[in-house]
Amino acid sequence: MKKHNFSAGPSILPQSVLLKASEAIVDYNNTGLSLIEISHRSKEFVDIMENARSLALELLGLEGKGYKALFLQGGASMQFLMVAMNLLEKRAGYLDTGAWSAKAIKEARKLDDIYEVASSAEANYNYIPKGFDIPSDYDYFHCTSNNTIFGTQMKTFPKTNIPMVCDMSSDIFSRTLDFSQFDLLYAGAQKNMGPAGTTLVVVKEDILGKVSRDIPSIMDYKSHIKAGSMFNTPPVFPVYTSMLTLEWLKGLGGIAGIEKENDKKATLMYSEIDLNPLFKGFAAKEDRSKMNATFNLVNENLKETFETMLKEAGISAVNGHRSVGGYRASMYNALPLDSVKVLVEVMSELETKA
Amino acid sequence: MKKHNFSAGPSILPQSVLLKASEAIVDYNNTGLSLIEISHRSKEFVDIMENARSLALELLGLEGKGYKALFLQGGASMQFLMVAMNLLEKRAGYLDTGAWSAKAIKEARKLDDIYEVASSAEANYNYIPKGFDIPSDYDYFHCTSNNTIFGTQMKTFPKTNIPMVCDMSSDIFSRTLDFSQFDLLYAGAQKNMGPAGTTLVVVKEDILGKVSRDIPSIMDYKSHIKAGSMFNTPPVFPVYTSMLTLEWLKGLGGIAGIEKENDKKATLMYSEIDLNPLFKGFAAKEDRSKMNATFNLVNENLKETFETMLKEAGISAVNGHRSVGGYRASMYNALPLDSVKVLVEVMSELETKA
Numbered sequence: 193m194k195k196h197n198f199s200a201g202p203s204i205l206p207q208s209v210l211l212k213a214s215e216a217i218v219d220y221n222n223t224g225l226s227l228i229e230i231s232h233r234s235k236e237f238v239d240i241m242e243n244a245r246s247l248a249l250e251l252l253g254l255e256g257k258g259y260k261a262l263f264l265q266g267g268a269s270m271q272f273l274m275v276a277m278n279l280l281e282k283r284a285g286y287l288d289t290g291a292w293s294a295k296a297i298k299e300a301r302k303l304d305d306i307y308e309v310a311s312s313a314e315a316n317y318n319y320i321p322k323g324f325d326i327p328s329d330y331d332y333f334h335c336t337s338n339n340t341i342f343g344t345q346m347k348t349f350p351k352t353n354i355p356m357v358c359d360m361s362s363d364i365f366s367r368t369l370d371f372s373q374f375d376l377l378y379a380g381a382q383k384n385m386g387p388a389g390t391t392l393v394v395v396k397e398d399i400l401g402k403v404s405r406d407i408p409s410i411m412d413y414k415s416h417i418k419a420g421s422m423f424n425t426p427p428v429f430p431v432y433t434s435m436l437t438l439e440w441l442k443g444l445g446g447i448a449g450i451e452k453e454n455d456k457k458a459t460l461m462y463s464e465i466d467l468n469p470l471f472k473g474f475a476a477k478e479d480r481s482k483m484n485a486t487f488n489l490v491n492e493n494l495k496e497t498f499e500t501m502l503k504e505a506g507i508s509a510v511n512g513h514r515s516v517g518g519y520r521a522s523m524y525n526a527l528p529l530d531s532v533k534v535l536v537e538v539m540s541e542l543e544t545k546a
Numbered sequence: 547m548k549k550h551n552f553s554a555g556p557s558i559l560p561q562s563v564l565l566k567a568s569e570a571i572v573d574y575n576n577t578g579l580s581l582i583e584i585s586h587r588s589k590e591f592v593d594i595m596e597n598a599r600s601l602a603l604e605l606l607g608l609e610g611k612g613y614k615a616l617f618l619q620g621g622a623s624m625q626f627l628m629v630a631m632n633l634l635e636k637r638a639g640y641l642d643t644g645a646w647s648a649k650a651i652k653e654a655r656k657l658d659d660i661y662e663v664a665s666s667a668e669a670n671y672n673y674i675p676k677g678f679d680i681p682s683d684y685d686y687f688h689c690t691s692n693n694t695i696f697g698t699q700m701k702t703f704p705k706t707n708i709p710m711v712c713d714m715s716s717d718i719f720s721r722t723l724d725f726s727q728f729d730l731l732y733a734g735a736q737k738n739m740g741p742a743g744t745t746l747v748v749v750k751e752d753i754l755g756k757v758s759r760d761i762p763s764i765m766d767y768k769s770h771i772k773a774g775s776m777f778n779t780p781p782v783f784p785v786y787t788s789m790l791t792l793e794w795l796k797g798l799g800g801i802a803g804i805e806k807e808n809d810k811k812a813t814l815m816y817s818e819i820d821l822n823p824l825f826k827g828f829a830a831k832e833d834r835s836k837m838n839a840t841f842n843l844v845n846e847n848l849k850e851t852f853e854t855m856l857k858e859a860g861i862s863a864v865n866g867h868r869s870v871g872g873y874r875a876s877m878y879n880a881l882p883l884d885s886v887k888v889l890v891e892v893m894s895e896l897e898t899k900a
Binding site for chain 2: 193194195197199200201202203204205210211213214215217218223224225226228229230231232265266267268269270272273295298299302303380382386387388389390406408409410411423424425426427428429430433506508509
């Protein structure tokens with residue numbers, strides 16, 4: 193039976209990417225060797241790394257604008273620390289929109305002073321705070337564009353004269369934005385880009401080198417830039433698979449192309465949530481994420497019936513995070529519209545049964 | 547044509563491991579989903595992680611002795627920093643046996659005082675210093691068991707009453723040792739364990755929690771232990787493939803089993819280097835590595851002929867590192883004895899031609 197994979201991350205990847213990645217493990221490009229047993233300094237892998245880096249900048253519209261793309265290790269959690277190590281001199285402003293923002297704040301606070309410009313923690317993060325001030329003498333402003341757990345997404349970003357840093361782990365490459373409004377953005381690969389194990393960092397070079405601390409080499413963006421994202425052995429397979437996904441995305445017309453598909457999926461999903469009296473959405477309507485729709489059953493007695501129906505339809509990984517409960521449908525780039533149709537049909541069928 | 551892959555790392559993996567890893571990318575264990583598109587919190591992946599962690603301890607003979615195994619990200623280069631962050635209060639002693647030791651020293655020095663107990667830098671690291679003192683009031687002693695670039699390997703380890711930390715990136719799981727003499731050992735996966743992208747850390751819990759610094763969460767071994775090596779999304783594919791390699795190793799009789807094969811390979815290789823007048827070994831005989839044999843042509847005029855013959859025999863990646871020159875045959879666990887035989891035949895054939 194076909195599975196409909198709504199996993200919040202690691203999450204669904206294009207079938208064509210999985211097939212190519214699988215082949216490369218046995219024989220990379222007819223070299224007679226596996227991709228994972230050749231040197232990262234070989235021409236084969238250097239080409240992969242360079243291609244991945246330039247595709248990332250090209251798809252974001254950031255080529256020739258002073259940015260560098262890096263494929264690092266350690267996930268967004270490592271970036272929480274690296275951002276502060278590289279940019280925090282005295283004080284920075286953070287927008288607290290969910291569990292991941294809160295972790296970024298906690299980690300940066302160990303290095304210096306962090307000011308929360310606004311927070312929606314008191315409402316279990318079901319909305320995005322707006323209308324806050326960002327002091328112009330801070331080192332940088334940090335925000336999280338999409339909150340996987342709560343199903344909220346920033347639709348606009350504040351104007352500020354200080355560097356803007358954004359954790360885009362769960363919605364990068366999913367919607368058109370003026371990415372040049374950000375000075376540094378980062379994203380764990382395992383939602384819209386590839387398998388777990390690499391993190392894309394895109395940084396405007398001229399914001400670096402301004403803090404007084406002696407940054408450890410492995411934590412210094414400048415060491416990684418200087419080494420062409422090969423300061424040490426990179427995570428070969430995650431980078432290769434990310435490159436394949438970025439090529440796939442380019443073939444679909446880039447971000448603008450996939451955005452149309454993502455809009456269709458989100459519209460279908462939220463229409464059902466709003467029209468079906470058995471369900472209610474968790475996030476504030478104006479802040480709803482197009483990547484992760486969070487919703488609950490109005491009547492918990494239907495839980496077992498609903499979950500049996502989901503299983504029978506081949507729908508996997510729609511359980512909500514424990515801090516929200518209910519359901520979460522993650523609709524990342526590689527999820528077909530068809531999978532959302534199947535989920536919506538099950539929800540609608542439940543209504544006729546109830 | 548069959549390739550004989552002598553790559554220094556990322557390096558050869560068992561063919562059976564490559565085939566299983568490749569299958570898992572398309573369909574993991576008949577789940578209908580790829581290994582890389584399921585949640586790391588799924589039972590499937592939690593089982594993989596736990597299996598990998600316990601296999602590592604079992605193979606090292608460290609079960610039930612107060613050690614924990616972790617699969618982290620960032621390579622040995624990240625461990626250079628993490629070791630110091632977690633253990634360095636005032637001063638530590640480092641043995642400088644090569645480029646990687648030197649990097650470990652450089653990184654730790656950014657945090658506090660580091661004392662080189664001995665160094666072979668003046669001889670381009672062609673031997674392992676011996677007979678040095680390790681002051682008993684230092685926080686820990688750090689060494690590198692095998693030096694990939696120079697082809698040297700520590701045959702014995704000093705007795706000391708302070709914690710002993712060892713970078714075993716290039717010879718872990720290759721030879722029997724009393725691993726309980728180490729309090730912390732670490733190894734990038736990409737030599738004897740798996741693909742690039744994960745690092746095994748084995749740490750005796752009771753040495754942790756003794757420094758006064760406020761360690762960033764992602765750098766704190768205790769956060770990783772507490773979270774069962776899932777403090778954040780782990781590098782799923784590298785961990786799975788490492789687990790497969792550890793299972794393969796267990797099937798061969800564990801470290802004692804593979805050591806016999808490694809001894810045969812090294813004996814054959816070094817016999818040829820010593821008996822063939824066209825070649826000379828780089829490393830001091832008593833410190834020769836069983837993993838990486840480094841050697842040079844006595845007469846550089848034979849270079850082109852030799853390299854053409856290597857290529858014709860399907861021998862790949864035997865070029866020496868630029869800081870040593872000549873040749874390096876890396877004979878990691880998964881390299882068949884047959885590949886060494888082919889290399890030795892080419893060397894011997896060159897002698898008849900010359």
